[in-house]
Amino acid sequence: MLGTVALLDEAGADALTFRALAARLGGGVGSIYWYVGSKDELVGRAADHVLGEVSAATTLPDDADPVDNVRALAMAVYEAIARRRWLGAYLMQDFGFQPNSMALYDRIGQQLQRLPLTTRQRFHAVSAVIGYVVGVSAELDHGPAAIEEMADDEREAFLERLRTTWRAVDPATHPFLAEVTEEFEQHRDEDLFAAGLDLLLAGLRQQASAAE
Amino acid sequence: MLGTVALLDEAGADALTFRALAARLGGGVGSIYWYVGSKDELVGRAADHVLGEVSAATTLPDDADPVDNVRALAMAVYEAIARRRWLGAYLMQDFGFQPNSMALYDRIGQQLQRLPLTTRQRFHAVSAVIGYVVGVSAELDHGPAAIEEMADDEREAFLERLRTTWRAVDPATHPFLAEVTEEFEQHRDEDLFAAGLDLLLAGLRQQASAAE
DNA sequence: TCTATCATCGAACCGCGTTCGATAACCGAA
DNA sequence: TTCGGTTATCGAACGCGGTTCGATGATAGA
Numbered sequence: 001m002l003g004t005v006a007l008l009d010e011a012g013a014d015a016l017t018f019r020a021l022a023a024r025l026g027g028g029v030g031s032i033y034w035y036v037g038s039k040d041e042l043v044g045r046a047a048d049h050v051l052g053e054v055s056a057a058t059t060l061p062d063d064a065d066p067v068d069n070v071r072a073l074a075m076a077v078y079e080a081i082a083r084r085r086w087l088g089a090y091l092m093q094d095f096g097f098q099p100n101s102m103a104l105y106d107r108i109g110q111q112l113q114r115l116p117l118t119t120r121q122r123f124h125a126v127s128a129v130i131g132y133v134v135g136v137s138a139e140l141d142h143g144p145a146a147i148e149e150m151a152d153d154e155r156e157a158f159l160e161r162l163r164t165t166w167r168a169v170d171p172a173t174h175p176f177l178a179e180v181t182e183e184f185e186q187h188r189d190e191d192l193f194a195a196g197l198d199l200l201l202a203g204l205r206q207q208a209s210a211a212e
Numbered sequence: 213m214l215g216t217v218a219l220l221d222e223a224g225a226d227a228l229t230f231r232a233l234a235a236r237l238g239g240g241v242g243s244i245y246w247y248v249g250s251k252d253e254l255v256g257r258a259a260d261h262v263l264g265e266v267s268a269a270t271t272l273p274d275d276a277d278p279v280d281n282v283r284a285l286a287m288a289v290y291e292a293i294a295r296r297r298w299l300g301a302y303l304m305q306d307f308g309f310q311p312n313s314m315a316l317y318d319r320i321g322q323q324l325q326r327l328p329l330t331t332r333q334r335f336h337a338v339s340a341v342i343g344y345v346v347g348v349s350a351e352l353d354h355g356p357a358a359i360e361e362m363a364d365d366e367r368e369a370f371l372e373r374l375r376t377t378w379r380a381v382d383p384a385t386h387p388f389l390a391e392v393t394e395e396f397e398q399h400r401d402e403d404l405f406a407a408g409l410d411l412l413l414a415g416l417r418q419q420a421s422a423a424e
Numbered sequence: 425t426c427t428a429t430c431a432t433c434g435a436a437c438c439g440c441g442t443t444c445g446a447t448a449a450c451c452g453a454a
Numbered sequence: 455t456t457c458g459g460t461t462a463t464c465g466a467a468c469g470c471g472g473t474t475c476g477a478t479g480a481t482a483g484a
């Protein structure tokens with residue numbers, strides 16, 4: 001009955017208590033502990049499960065540019081985390097310890113094996129990409145990113161407070177904040193993520209081409 | 213008495229319960245709530261406080277390369293989070309909402325204002341750097357990074373289990389993992405972080421030079 | 425039919441953040 | 455001096471959530 005995973009995944013998603021989960025399954029609280037040792041392990045498994053799905057749903061053409069393929073994978077993972085915010089926190093915890101996350105690690109690495117890099121450079125690059133993707137995506141889970149879950153008036157109050165804070169900064173002491181205020185108010189998180197990812201990948205491309 | 217901040221900061225650090233904190237201060241549990249509305253706010257303030265110290269302790273020469281200066285700031289923040297792991301999680305929550313984190317954001321941005329970039333490019337770059345730094349650093353807090361806190365035998369058992377897991381991967385299905393196993397076992401987290409940061413900054417340099 | 429493993433259950437435990445009402449200590453005003 | 459109100463402190467009690475535990479039923483091989 002590790003359908004628990006799929007259930008927690010699709011149904012109530014996160015913020016799900018053990019008691020609620022047990023009730024939904026029509027089972028007892030203690031039963032869950034026969035299948036899993038702790039809540040962390042449960043959610044960790046669930047996280048790895050959806051990660052497997054994401055990876056499986058992304059096809060990487062052999063004749064495509066390796067870095068483009070890496071980008072495709074990274075964006076897919078980002079979107080998955082953006083859709084299910086709870087993923088981020090748990091991927092941070094144990095990326096590299098669960099089967100599907102290791103598989104994904106390897107899959108990105110395989111793409112880089114087609115580039116003229118040293119083993120160390122590949123190791124660093126893959127770690128950087130995964131660190132960036134997971135880390136930045138996880139930030140969505142906290143702070144302002146929980147905006148969608150707010151009630152309308154609550155959200156409006158929050159945004160208003162945010163705007164007030166930003167407008168209150170002194171252009172003399174914080175010239176850069178003043179410059180990008182407008183950008184900040186209009187930005188889409190996904191574009192931000194993609195732009196940073198492209199910077200990272202540009203650095204990687206440069207490293208690869210430097211070695212011919 | 214916001215010396216609470218410094219106390220939680222230096223003394224017990226994280227994993228600190230309200231009751232323990234109150235006891236250490238020789239005060240009552242409820243007293244804390246007169247100064248602060250919630251635990252999140254308390255730790256958030258503490259986080260922003262040390263971030264301010266980190267920024268203040270880092271001098272950026274006006275005649276130095278802007279990107280080098282950004283790198284120096286990023287490394288300083290990384291080291292601070294590496295030293296006090298609890299920082300990462302809280303910086304993720306409210307970076308950009310507290311004074312010192314906003315100031316740091318601006319400070320990085322000011323460096324980029326010396327480069328020939330569009331406002332949007334600067335906005336993306338600063339966000340990417342901060343996202344990378346905070347996100348990747350925060351990953352230290354979870355998972356294997358808590359190694360130092362383990363008892364000796366516990367740590368040894370953990371490392372052994374980790375090695376076993378990695379050695380068990382099939383080179384045929386996971387060729388990349390097989391290639392980097394050795395690198396992984398020898399790596400230092402700080403080098404990993406720096407390597408990824410340098411890739412990101414290389415991409416940024418390229419973007420700047422492309423615009424002359 | 426007996427027995428041992430598998431599987432389930434939910435009451436109870438425990439630690440946590442948080443709330444609350446009581447209570448001083450201080451201070452300007454009458 | 456006295457009084458009302460703000461400032462500041464306290465800790466018992468609440469509610470919630472993960473986890474433990476012993477009991478109990480199912481299932482199957484001997």
